[in-house]
Amino acid sequence: MNIRIILVTILSFITNLSNAQKDLPTDYLSSEFHKNRREALRKSMPENSVAVFFANAVRNRANDVDYVYHQDPNFYYLTGYNEPHAVLLIFSEEKEVNDVITNELIYVQKRDASAEMWTGRRLGVEGVGANLGFSNVFNGEDFKDLNIDFSSFDKVLFTDFKNDVRDSKTNEADLYNLIEQFKIKVSYEAQSFEIPTEEQIVEIETNIDVEGLKTLMASLREVKTEDELVLLKKACEISAVGQMEVMKAMHPNMSEAEVQGVHEYIYKKYGAEYEGYPSIVGGGNNGCVLHYIENTKTKLDNDLVLMDLGAEYHGYTADVTRTIPANGKFNKQQRLIYDLVYDAQEAGIKETVVGSDFKRIDSVGREIINKGLYKLGIIDSVGQKHTYFPHGTSHHIGLDVHDLSNRGELKENMVITVEPGIYIPEGSPCDEKWWGIAVRIEDCILVTKNGPFNYSGMAPRDADEIEDLMKEESILNAFTLPKLD
Numbered sequence: 001m002n003i004r005i006i007l008v009t010i011l012s013f014i015t016n017l018s019n020a021q022k023d024l025p026t027d028y029l030s031s032e033f034h035k036n037r038r039e040a041l042r043k044s045m046p047e048n049s050v051a052v053f054f055a056n057a058v059r060n061r062a063n064d065v066d067y068v069y070h071q072d073p074n075f076y077y078l079t080g081y082n083e084p085h086a087v088l089l090i091f092s093e094e095k096e097v098n099d100v101i102t103n104e105l106i107y108v109q110k111r112d113a114s115a116e117m118w119t120g121r122r123l124g125v126e127g128v129g130a131n132l133g134f135s136n137v138f139n140g141e142d143f144k145d146l147n148i149d150f151s152s153f154d155k156v157l158f159t160d161f162k163n164d165v166r167d168s169k170t171n172e173a174d175l176y177n178l179i180e181q182f183k184i185k186v187s188y189e190a191q192s193f194e195i196p197t198e199e200q201i202v203e204i205e206t207n208i209d210v211e212g213l214k215t216l217m218a219s220l221r222e223v224k225t226e227d228e229l230v231l232l233k234k235a236c237e238i239s240a241v242g243q244m245e246v247m248k249a250m251h252p253n254m255s256e257a258e259v260q261g262v263h264e265y266i267y268k269k270y271g272a273e274y275e276g277y278p279s280i281v282g283g284g285n286n287g288c289v290l291h292y293i294e295n296t297k298t299k300l301d302n303d304l305v306l307m308d309l310g311a312e313y314h315g316y317t318a319d320v321t322r323t324i325p326a327n328g329k330f331n332k333q334q335r336l337i338y339d340l341v342y343d344a345q346e347a348g349i350k351e352t353v354v355g356s357d358f359k360r361i362d363s364v365g366r367e368i369i370n371k372g373l374y375k376l377g378i379i380d381s382v383g384q385k386h387t388y389f390p391h392g393t394s395h396h397i398g399l400d401v402h403d404l405s406n407r408g409e410l411k412e413n414m415v416i417t418v419e420p421g422i423y424i425p426e427g428s429p430c431d432e433k434w435w436g437i438a439v440r441i442e443d444c445i446l447v448t449k450n451g452p453f454n455y456s457g458m459a460p461r462d463a464d465e466i467e468d469l470m471k472e473e474s475i476l477n478a479f480t481l482p483k484l485d
């Protein structure tokens with residue numbers, strides 16, 4: 001080896017070292033996983049069709065600050081790519097495109113040293129090829145030159161165009177341009193409407209199909225693979241530990257935001273990147289707002305505190321709720337309502353088995369709640385219409401907290417929530433003693449051949465067990481900070 005080659009080799013090694021991130025988690029989904037999912041989708045696609053997926057848009061928070069980027073879950077599921085400004089095309093059969101025979105193409109963000117210095121590393125064409133296992137990767141700016149006659153397909157499948165995409169002007173291959181180019185390629189512009197309705201599609205005899213892909217993706221995503229279950233289980237267990245630590249740390253002087261902070265700190269400690277949805281910590285009457293996310297109450301006092309939070313671990317999100325008394329002891333009314341919700345949840349979990357469905361799980365719990373509310377004099381008859389349990393009992397979880405599903409019969413390796421609740425806002429048409437009580441208990445249940453398995457069951461649900469755990473000393477009691485004016 002001559003001296004020049006040695007020097008170049010050392011230099012490129014040093015450059016690669018400084019570009020590569022060290023000490024990364026080692027338990028991400030593999031490129032094989034994503035490849036297999038693309039293959040599974042391909043097998044389910046109609047003959048002579050193409051499925052087109054766009055990366056999520058970058059969303060602006062204010063001025064020159066954007067929201068933390070989050071990939072579109074379908075895009076992530078099929079690629080593992082976590083950057084914006086990308087488009088994926090999957091063909092049902094191999095095609096000759098760009099002078100190669102292939103059944104998939106991906107267009108991604110170009111590498112750009114100065115942009116990467118500000119906003120982070122990009123994989124680029126080479127990185128996507130090497131790390132994500134794609135053979136045909138191109139820069140986004142080449143998408144306009146893709147020479148495919150989309151009218152030759154029997155079906156062009158896609159779900160929607162992101163309707164909040166900004167044109168970054170300086171980037172000629174941003175998501176805005178990719179979508180624009182795609183519309184031109186499938187003669188979408190000429191059709192002069194945004195998203196066609198089913199009727200319009202029939203009228204204009206287009207090969208565009210904006211519904212079919214949702215069903216195909218739901219069929220794939222609603223049944224988890226073993227690799228996904230590992231991550232989902234971890235997200236649920238992290239969230240359960242968060243609930244347990246808060247049970248120990250909770251006291252009446254805490255604020256809703258402080259409680260939120262304890263949960264989220266624990267998520268980060270375990271390596272969860274995000275919360276799967278904005279954290280809900282509602283003291284007393286605030287718990288009656290189903291998705292209360294202000295978390296602004298400064299003192300919990302003797303409130304019941306409804307805490308609905310989920311860690312997102314490598315893309316997969318939990319969804320776990322516990323409702324606990326801030327002072328460590330349920331009062332009489334709180335306990336009566338709590339036990340009703342607990343019984344409803346127990347009954348629902350028992351029905352979370354292969355062959356069951358959401359309706360069955362919901363109705364067993366709803367019946368218990370209606371009978372109980374009647375017995376307590378909160379409603380006038382078991383059949384009375386009321387708004388004390390205004391939501392459904394279950395949804396799938398996965399890459400989305402409300403994950404894609406065709407809502408059919410439960411199958412092995414589906415993971416769903418069972419989350420009955422009772423909410424009695426101030427001013428409700430019942431005795432005042434019930435006002436401001438809100439209880440939801442929510443767990444993430446894996447459907448197995450041998451029955452339900454509670455991924456978040458580590459966190460106590462039984463009222464006595466909650467009170468016992470709340471008596472334990474928390475390490476956080478020793479965590480004091482200087483007083484600020």
Ligand code: GLY
Nearest residue numbers: 277308319419442
């Ligand atoms: N955290 C939202 C839900 O329970 O569905």
Ligand code: MN
Nearest residue numbers: 319417419442
């Ligand atoms: Mn839920």
Ligand code: MN
Nearest residue numbers: 308319320442
């Ligand atoms: Mn929830």
